Amino acid sequence: MTTPVNMRASILEHTRSLIVADVPVPALATDQVLVRIAAVGVCGSDVHYFHEGRIGDFVVEEPLILGHEASGTIVAVGADVSADRVGERVSIEPQRPCRRCRFCTAGRYNLCDRIEFYATPPIHGAFAEYAVIQDDFAHSVPDSISDDAAALMEPLSVGIWSCRKAGIAPGTSVLIAGAGPIGIVIAQVARAFGATDIVVSDPVAERRELALRFGATRAIDPINDGIPSAAFDAFIDASGSSIAVKQGIGSLRGAGIAVLVGMGADDVSLPVSTIQNRELVVTGVFRYANTWPTAIALVASGAVDLDALVTGHFGLDDVEAALESTNSPATLKSMVVPS
Template identity: 40%
Template sequence: MSQTTTETGSNLSFILNKPYDVKFEERPKPTIQSPHDVVVAINYTGICGSDVHYWVEGRIGPFVVKDPMVLGHESAGTIVTVGDAVRSLKVGDRVAIEPGFPCRRCEPCLSGHYNLCIDMHFAATPPYDGTLAGFYASPEDFCYKLPESVSLQEGALIEPLAVAVHIVKQAEIKPGQSVVVMGAGPVGLLCCAVAKAYGASKIVSVDIVPSRLEFAASYAATHTFTPERKPAEENAARLLEEVGIPEGADAVIDASGAEPSIQTSIHVVRRGGVYVQGGMGKPDITFPIMTLCTKEVTCKGSFRYGSGDYKLAVELVASKKVDVKKLITGTVKFEDAEQAFKDVKAGTGIKCLIAGPNEKI
């Protein structure tokens, strides 16, 4: 038999019907579908750019909201039910939830790249519901127990931190290297922090918003740079001169998805360096392919997170090597979720958390 608490609570859910059309609805509580599953009472959920994109556009690429969908995927909570076969978790454990679980059978899964699974079940990606609800069911091995030193609010930021961990792994950052990060949103800032934890000696944060660069400088960046409305090569040349890396950066990470940033990035990376595309933007852009070729740049994409990324993200927070608390701008009540989405869309703050309907703030 599964183990469960006697705790009762609301499974009030924040649901997107179509662009700008959301509602609160009490839904049935999820139940154990596999002996390896757990049910988590959601305490806190962060708002991601993809959540806002679904709210505004109703789709991201081929993923289209056709039926009402619960939003949210950056969550932490408390275990309330465990299946018969669950061994690593127990009722009452506080966990960060990895919001996507793979089929475990396809070639990407079997080769250790489950983030590329052809049948990924990812929260708040059609047709799957997200975590902005009272309760959420998940496989045991995609819930990560939080050490006592890590709060549930910090736990909700493990998801974007795991994204940054994966990007920095793709960039192959080594101690003493120089890194340029395009975009000072939450993921860009966390890329700076993870690069610092990996031992990068020069970390440059690039953005067009002064307040974000001010925060980046106080957070993990050693240098900041504001591009101008000039050709990419000119911005790249000025950046390299100002931060003192005339031969180019060892690694450049784009966490913005903006075409000018991507173009500038290829001119910033050194010969034989690494470029990682972490941000998503327009499906097609103009790209300096000749520069990429003549420099023999290693160019990689980065998608979500893979094996070991969530575990490392938890360890980085627990060891105080990455401070995610500084990114939390504020926490709102569940009934104010739509206003929180409006604030994020308007660029207010860095990371806003929504308390679960059973969490009192």
């Protein structure tokens, strides 16, 4: 096909203001592929940028295309990429590390200081008809995987990275705070990794019911049921709640691991004596690295169901509605379909 010159995109002009406009199709570097976008998941970070215009140190200072959970079809390739890739359906790993720093060469490229990540200012994302990505970060997916599921390999990668950092293995007991999309994905991954006691806490009854459908062995109300003390090998926070973090750390047995995933307050007081006396490990999650092969295998095998997470589809003209839909407890994953 002839590569188009312009494309439609949903653009965040400033806080709470989106427009759809024609913009130039991104130019291809020699090591990149051009992907016609098929589906893009709405992430909590997109909602934060829309409402607040920032996440921590990342501030929207000029118009930005949001969206980083993306799939599509390769329609053009750079000079150093095999033309045989044209026509491949792919899941996009939406980041470009420098590949030279000490983090990149150690395989921890998510910590690269020079990384460029979709929809993180000033890098444009995928709420558009086309996007470019490095050849090896356009991961081929089998036809058995839908466009929606291929896009949702990105949040699945967050779940995989979280469970790896938490040391989830056969027989592990884990408490997951928050039954939103990431919490639900983490529960599915924990089950696939062999955890036998998967407890999800959430104050919203509808969310707890969803958790039981997607891998949780138990779902509890942290307000009325309380959180047991010293009962779990691992705790993963997917809520961003300061209270949930403190309760979760207290729920760990000796030598347990707490993994903080949810976006919440920049500063939280922690139960230091508990951490010291039980020799707990408290760590964070910043995206992921080397997760896509595992993600694709989990979905292709049926161990993780991403299609069941999708609760709505929206066009480029309705991105604001897609973002606002996340306010409903019944919404797990809203998808933007650019064309």
